[in-house]
Amino acid sequence: MKQLPEATNFIEQIINDELSAGKFESTGNKIAVRFPPEPNGYLHIGHIKAMCINFGVKDRYHGTLNLRMDDTNPAKEDYEYVDSIVEAIKWLGFEYDKLVFASDYYDKLYEIAEKYIMDGNAYVCDLSAEQITATRGTLTEAGTPSPYRNRTKEENLKLFREMKAGIYPDGSKVLRAKIDMSSPNLNMRDPVIYRIAHVPHYRTGDKWCIYPMYDFAHPLSDAIEGITHSLCSLEFENHRPLYDWVIEKAGFPAPVPRQIEFARLNITNMLMSKRYLKKLVDEGFVRGWDDPRMPTVMGLKNRGVPPEALKKFCADVGVAKAYSIVNQAQLDSCIRDNLNENAERAMAVINPLKLTITNYEGEEELQFEKNPAKDGAGERPVRFTGSVYIEKDDFSLDPPPKYKRLQKGGFVRLKAAYIVRCDEVITDENGQPCELKCTYFSETRSGSGVQSEIKAKGVIQWVDCKYGRDAEFRQYEPLLTDEKYPDQDYAERLNMNSERIFMGKAEPALAECEDGKAFQLMRTGYYKKVTETAPDGTSKLILSEIVSLKDNFNK
RNA sequence: UGGGGCGUCGCCAAGCGGUAAGGCAACGGACUCUGACUCCGUCAUUCGGGUGUUCGAAUCACUUCGCCCCAGCCA
Numbered sequence: 001m002k003q004l005p006e007a008t009n010f011i012e013q014i015i016n017d018e019l020s021a022g023k024f025e026s027t028g029n030k031i032a033v034r035f036p037p038e039p040n041g042y043l044h045i046g047h048i049k050a051m052c053i054n055f056g057v058k059d060r061y062h063g064t065l066n067l068r069m070d071d072t073n074p075a076k077e078d079y080e081y082v083d084s085i086v087e088a089i090k091w092l093g094f095e096y097d098k099l100v101f102a103s104d105y106y107d108k109l110y111e112i113a114e115k116y117i118m119d120g121n122a123y124v125c126d127l128s129a130e131q132i133t134a135t136r137g138t139l140t141e142a143g144t145p146s147p148y149r150n151r152t153k154e155e156n157l158k159l160f161r162e163m164k165a166g167i168y169p170d171g172s173k174v175l176r177a178k179i180d181m182s183s184p185n186l187n188m189r190d191p192v193i194y195r196i197a198h199v200p201h202y203r204t205g206d207k208w209c210i211y212p213m214y215d216f217a218h219p220l221s222d223a224i225e226g227i228t229h230s231l232c233s234l235e236f237e238n239h240r241p242l243y244d245w246v247i248e249k250a251g252f253p254a255p256v257p258r259q260i261e262f263a264r265l266n267i268t269n270m271l272m273s274k275r276y277l278k279k280l281v282d283e284g285f286v287r288g289w290d291d292p293r294m295p296t297v298m299g300l301k302n303r304g305v306p307p308e309a310l311k312k313f314c315a316d317v318g319v320a321k322a323y324s325i326v327n328q329a330q331l332d333s334c335i336r337d338n339l340n341e342n343a344e345r346a347m348a349v350i351n352p353l354k355l356t357i358t359n360y361e362g363e364e365e366l367q368f369e370k371n372p373a374k375d376g377a378g379e380r381p382v383r384f385t386g387s388v389y390i391e392k393d394d395f396s397l398d399p400p401p402k403y404k405r406l407q408k409g410g411f412v413r414l415k416a417a418y419i420v421r422c423d424e425v426i427t428d429e430n431g432q433p434c435e436l437k438c439t440y441f442s443e444t445r446s447g448s449g450v451q452s453e454i455k456a457k458g459v460i461q462w463v464d465c466k467y468g469r470d471a472e473f474r475q476y477e478p479l480l481t482d483e484k485y486p487d488q489d490y491a492e493r494l495n496m497n498s499e500r501i502f503m504g505k506a507e508p509a510l511a512e513c514e515d516g517k518a519f520q521l522m523r524t525g526y527y528k529k530v531t532e533t534a535p536d537g538t539s540k541l542i543l544s545e546i547v548s549l550k551d552n553f554n555k
Numbered sequence: 556u557g558g559g560g561c562g563u564c565g566c567c568a569a570g571c572g573g574u575a576a577g578g579c580a581a582c583g584g585a586c587u588c589u590g591a592c593u594c595c596g597u598c599a600u601u602c603g604g605g606u607g608u609u610c611g612a613a614u615c616a617c618u619u620c621g622c623c624c625c626a627g628c629c630a
Binding site: 038132133171197214238240326331416419446459460552553 | 556557558559560561562565566567568569571577578579580587588589590591592593622623624625626627628629630
């Protein structure tokens with residue numbers, strides 16, 4: 001036996017233990033997992049954790065992973081979602097072995113259901129949904145057996161075939177597993193395993209009018225595919241006895257798949273339930289499932305978050321069984337960390353304030369370092385004419401203690417250019433500064449290496465008035481702080497500006513680079529550049545926020 | 556109330572009877588043509604509480620408290 005990989009979480013530890021105990025010797029010690037989303041919505045960051053766990057096991061053990069569409073509820077599922085799921089996984093860079101569908105197994109599942117009937121493990125029940133609920137008992141009281149529980153195999157088989165043939169209306173009959181109506185586990189009290197639904201399925205059309213339930217289809221799909229480990233979230237713990245029962249009664253040979261549960265991902269300020277995400281889309285609070293404010297994979301992608309940052313985040317967060325809510329700061333940190341390495345630096349001002357150098361004439365080309373965090377990133381030219389826009393925040397009429405940027409009579413360095421002194425502040429009718437008149441010191445030219453008497457504590461970014469371009473800045477607020485908020489607060493929060501738009505100035509380099517590229521705007525944050533072309537052919541430069549820079553301005 | 560789980564630093568999380576890893580956050584300090592980054596340092600005598608077993612416990616036993624999940628013909 002080859003050496004086992006070092007386990008990075010409790011699931012891998014279990015697998016290692018099983019491997020060393022020889023559990024999978026009969027199947028060549030092959031580990032097989034699956035990722036089983038239901039194609040009824042878009043994948044979100046919570047799914048990324050599940051994928052990291054599953055693909056992680058696949059990679060560590062050189063096993064296989066099936067991407068399985070868990071499509072057993074025709075009322076909710078569609079190709080739109082399967083396409084989006086495949087696209088999301090591809091973007092994340094995960095590679096699965098096979099794309100399969102639970103609906104591929106409908107025939108086999110049906111056969112197994114007939115076997116259950118012949119083995120006396122299932123029966124057709126005529127009780128209504130309400131009656132089934134009423135006779136299921138409570139947490140403390142046993143359920144009462146259905147009057148149809150002891151139908152003969154022949155009768156059950158005939159009825160089940162008739163259900164399949166479509167002669168009964170929706171809800172009139174179901175196939176139930178015959179287990180134990182007094183089990184303390186409600187899932188074992190004769191759960192429904194097949195229901196009638198005269199609803200066309202997006203893949204099988206109207207071939208079927210009876211559909212298997214999750215508790216029946218999922219374990220059997222796992223068994224059919226030879227899955228060794230079926231990893232799912234904590235809420236399925238109560239289903240595990242049923243999972244095992246279903247496979248056992250179907251008669252699959254060992255080794256049989258084992259279900260292992262882990263805690264799902266929660267992040268502060270991030271909505272992680274399909275129900276609410278769908279509400280945001282349906283009620284028009286966002287532009288779609290892939291809106292950059294959405295925690296969906298495609299939303300994150302559009303936001304400009306690198307997939308590697310998401311994987312790093314999942315690795316950092318780990319896998320355990322304890323309920324947890326991770327601070328969003330942890331995600332942001334992973335995103336910044338990645339972008340710090342990979343994003344070029346650029347200058348852009350969101351709230352422009354004009355700064356005119358009174359003693360500068362002509363124009364010149366200066367060099368701007370592309371990325372000081374990355375060796376060999378090099379420099380690129382920036383044009384400078386002595387008339388620039390700076391960020392309003394980078395000037396203060398009434399500077400707090402330790403203020404390092406520009407104030408009247410003070411000095412500051414224009415990044416990659418010169419140190420300037422503010423001589424005069426021109427204010428508007430409200431007393432707000434609208435233009436600064438400054439003096440520059442030629443010996444302080446960036447990169448000149450000249451030692452000057454003139455010193456500046458701060459360095460600020462700027463955009464040249466002549467060469468700068470108009471740009472639209474989009475910044476985002478969390479859509480919701482907690483999905484458990486009552487609906488009232490929820491609506492209020494949605495009404496606040498989750499997307500703020502500013503018109504500002506950006507240096508030409510930003511307009512000229514390729515779309516989708518991430519930049520760090522000096523002192524501001526990481527932004528993704530996109531160009532939007534209007535129907536009339538005019539295009540606008542948009543810089544949308546990925547994550548803001550950490551700032552210690554107030555220390 | 557029955558059953559199934561979980562409780563280790565502000566937030567995640569290692570630990571598996573031999574004397575509390577790591578990450579995020581925070582806080583000092585250095586560096587800096589980004590108040591970013593980087594770098595150095597600080598940050599659990601204690602593992603929900605109690606009681607036992609043991610030379611020795613976060614790890615075992617008992618007990619107690621708290622939180623989560625389950626009564627869909629959803630997954």
